[in-house]
Amino acid sequence: MATKTAKSEIASGFGQRITVAVTALILGAFFIFGAGLANSAVLHDTAHDARHAYGFPCH
Amino acid sequence: MMVRFFLAAIVAGLIAGVFMSVAQEIKVTPLILHAEEFENVGEGDVEQSLSTRGSSILALAGLLNPVTTAYAHEGDDGGTLFGLGRLSGTILANLVVGAGFALLLLGVVMLTGIPITAKTGVLWGAAGWLTFQFLPALGLPPELPGFPAAELADRQVWWVATVILSAVGLYLLIGRPETWSKIAGVIVLASPHLYGAPQPEIITSDVPALLAAEFAVAALATTAFFWVVLGLLMGAAMDRLDEHA
Numbered sequence: 001m002a003t004k005t006a007k008s009e010i011a012s013g014f015g016q017r018i019t020v021a022v023t024a025l026i027l028g029a030f031f032i033f034g035a036g037l038a039n040s041a042v043l044h045d046t047a048h049d050a051r052h053a054y055g056f057p058c059h
Numbered sequence: 060m061m062v063r064f065f066l067a068a069i070v071a072g073l074i075a076g077v078f079m080s081v082a083q084e085i086k087v088t089p090l091i092l093h094a095e096e097f098e099n100v101g102e103g104d105v106e107q108s109l110s111t112r113g114s115s116i117l118a119l120a121g122l123l124n125p126v127t128t129a130y131a132h133e134g135d136d137g138g139t140l141f142g143l144g145r146l147s148g149t150i151l152a153n154l155v156v157g158a159g160f161a162l163l164l165l166g167v168v169m170l171t172g173i174p175i176t177a178k179t180g181v182l183w184g185a186a187g188w189l190t191f192q193f194l195p196a197l198g199l200p201p202e203l204p205g206f207p208a209a210e211l212a213d214r215q216v217w218w219v220a221t222v223i224l225s226a227v228g229l230y231l232l233i234g235r236p237e238t239w240s241k242i243a244g245v246i247v248l249a250s251p252h253l254y255g256a257p258q259p260e261i262i263t264s265d266v267p268a269l270l271a272a273e274f275a276v277a278a279l280a281t282t283a284f285f286w287v288v289l290g291l292l293m294g295a296a297m298d299r300l301d302e303h304a
Binding site: 016017018019020021022023024025027028029030031032034035036037039042043045046047048049050051052053054055056057058059 | 061064065079087091138139140145148149153155159160162163165166167168169172191202203206211214215217218219274278279282
């Protein structure tokens with residue numbers, strides 16, 4: 001472990017990488033869903049202009 | 060130690076969201092406000108002339124759609140989150156969208172194992188723009204308030220499917236060296252467009268065509284700017300993580 005270089009620590013362990021990947025994808029999708037797609041009048045009205053600006057299907 | 064990746068992505072996303080808010084306020088929001096003037100005129104007409112076939116369908120669609128048909132209805136359905144004003148609501152949304160796209164970008168970088176650096180950041184940003192903005196826009200162009208559009212749920216399903224297929228297709232096309240993969244990538248990229256996006260039955264609108272053309276270009280241009288900024292910031296952040304690891 002002590003001989004690990006910076007590069008190899010970033011990439012250390014396929015499992016760790018996949019954990020970061022899956023967590024980031026789930027969290028990111030949750031954010032995008034809430035701001036861009038969620039069918040809630042309050043969320044829609046708050047994010048209205050941004051939804052249009054990113055081309056999310058709206059209205 | 061994994062937390063560093065999430066923090067780096069979220070910070071990059073928030074900063075990109077701030078840049079996007081400025082670009083949007085200059086290029087996009089004025090067009091939305093302008094279009095809403097025509098949209099509200101149109102709604103008045105709908106109420107006055109319900110006998111015509113086209114507007115009765117519009118009125119029916121309005122009844123079926125639980126989402127308010129215009130920002131002007133704010134207040135009728137509970138108003139905005141935390142009672143935010145229009146601009147602050149847009150900024151909040153940009154910050155959340157920025158963090159969201161940054162996390163998705165981090166997820167794909169980690170999943171594919173193709174590194175993002177300050178040098179490759181622009182390319183990753185371009186891939187993100189193609190995936191989330193340009194390729195879905197081929198079927199569903201960025202729409203102004205008051206535009207005719209198919210059922211919301213149908214469009215959202217097509218949009219999500221197109222984003223996922225575009226991401227997979229781009230990876231197969233660019234991310235892998237094999238010939239079969241590149242051929243499969245083109246097929247996957249084209250598939251949602253061969254299937255076709257849900258289109259409205261009536262395509263007339265009270266919103267002037269010039270505004271629509273300006274808006275489509277402004278939306279794609281500002282999101283391109285956003286994705287380039289996000290890609291560069293993510294790349295720079297990952298370079299720093301590499302140095303300090």
